[in-house]
Amino acid sequence: MMGCEWMWKINFEKRSTTPRIVLFLVPLLSIIVGLVFVGFFIAGTGKSPLYIYGLMFEGAFGSAYGLSETVVKSIPLILTGLGVALAFRMQLWNIGAEGQLYMGAFGATWLALNFPMWPAYLLLPGMLIMSFITGGIWGLLPAIPRAYFKVNETITTLLLNYVGILWVDYLVYGPWRDPKGFNFPITAPFSENAILPILGDSRIHAGLIVGILAAVVLYIILKYTKWGFEIRVSGESGAAAHYAGMNYIRNILLVMFVSGGLAGIAGMTEVSGITQRLQHGISPGYGYSAIIIAWLARLNPWAVVLVSFLFGGLLVGGYSIQTSGFPAATVAMLQGAILFFVVGGEIFVGYRLTWRSKGGNQ
């Protein structure tokens, strides 16, 4: 059939132990092979892929400004990436981080616009908590039918992205539109007290600290608490978790709430730290990149921080090649290609590859 007979002649031998180096090499090689793969598409337009990648690298990491922009972009990626990684740990395929981010931004903005005079030490934590709750509810909504009637959460979380984004659009084009905003889809600017402090002489805001703290907390929870243990066991087998007396349903609800809440905080740090108001299109797809980041990081919180930094660079690099006529979609294509190779490379973690000879002497 179509000359791909060889594809099912490939044979895999189960590894008894996975060398540590493999765990590290597989994601690294995936990124490199992904770059090469997309390089063919770039070459198709008559430009040198090496030149384009050089431009991207230069733009993202080649200057103090580029580096600080890369960090700025990595903040929402860390938070959404952590949220996705937590849900994936329990085999809950939450791909709704994008909508959860928007709902978090909505919650934070509601507080910022209604209580602008609260002192910053009250208003900022308040916005953080609001965004965690509203984002969390957006994660909880699909978790309830998942927990009680086994409704596929992949589809429901994804569809809620559209609803969340449309809800924010409704607000910024309608009741929340700034009357002094020249008809742009933006709310009134936040008061001074609702804006996250800036670190040093850059655009990097305190959201970075929030993101890293979240990674620390998540690491401790997963590694050292009973709840973290339950999440890991439930991820391996729901039935096993049930027989061990764990409350599987409660854990689904809780994990999805926290997962959505983390993405919600990313919405808060974006509106409070970057745009300083709610507006149309606050995220260029952070919630989707988060899926790739979580998977590349093998669902490990520390690795999420590291990979987010790389992906922040990818986004910033993407902007710097737009002047050469490459659309923003180039970066999305690159991210998808990298994920292909990570997913495909996964088998090398558990198996060693051998070729089966024609006679099938296995």
Added chain:
Amino acid sequence: MEQSLLTAIFATGIIAGTPILFAALGEILSEQAGVLNLGVEGMMLVGAVTGFMITMETNNQWLGLLAAIGAGGLMALIHAFLTITLRANQVVSGLALTIFGTGLSGYLGQTLIGKPLQATFKAVPIPGLSQIPWVGPSLFQHDLLVYLGYIGVAVCWFVLYRTKAGLKIRAVGENPSAADAAGVNVFAIRYVCVVLGGMLAGLGGAYLSLAYAPSWLENMTAGRGWIAVALVIFATWNPTKAFLGSWLFGVVDILGFHLQNLGITVSSFFLKMLPYVITIVVLIIVSRETKKRHVASPGALGIPYNREER
């Protein structure tokens, strides 16, 4: 309500449902063979952009359509290789396909945005049938691809439930080790079904860019691929039920337009939310029902087949 409005709702529902129908038929084939493919949205987008591009180049919408089908099939081949040969996680591989397809279509289509198309699929009323009151204007005054959709439903149903090939497909999706022991080539059948599924998704995407709204817009599928994946569950993996479902979703999709014509003013943002919200609500209701009636998904859906662990 007068006849013209009702038939208009019916007819526009059929048209709006057609891209979802093609994609859902493809996903049914793939899932019946045991492979979940969440890349439908990405395959549709790549189909839509290639269809549009080739039609513009050649001024022939049929060549565009063929290219879209081929592009969808190629995309699905990646998923097949990853999930069948490399036994990768089907959920994540499908997501990768959607993310990659979204990016690739945006990349390929950046110079095509807003360009008009000369060659498109136009309505061809079927002589005789189109004259039947009510039924004619609703079902038989459309473009040829809509009729192809009707045929597709019948062929899919017939192949799956009335042929030996269909029996093999369902066996592979239900219990691959038993099928393998009976001499069925599990890998070949899965490859064929996944690739055919991708071709149908590409066709569904091309329907959007060549017939429904002849143009190219980034992300023009707007979640229809996901609605198609949900539809497969409502339809309990049955092509005839998928036809009914796609029509209902077509009606919901177009409802906002008709409501505005009736002078009912709801914010357009809420009308746009409707298809997504209704899909979620129906999915929950149907999942409860199927749980009660014990209508299960194909037994091996989502599980890679490993010969050595037979």
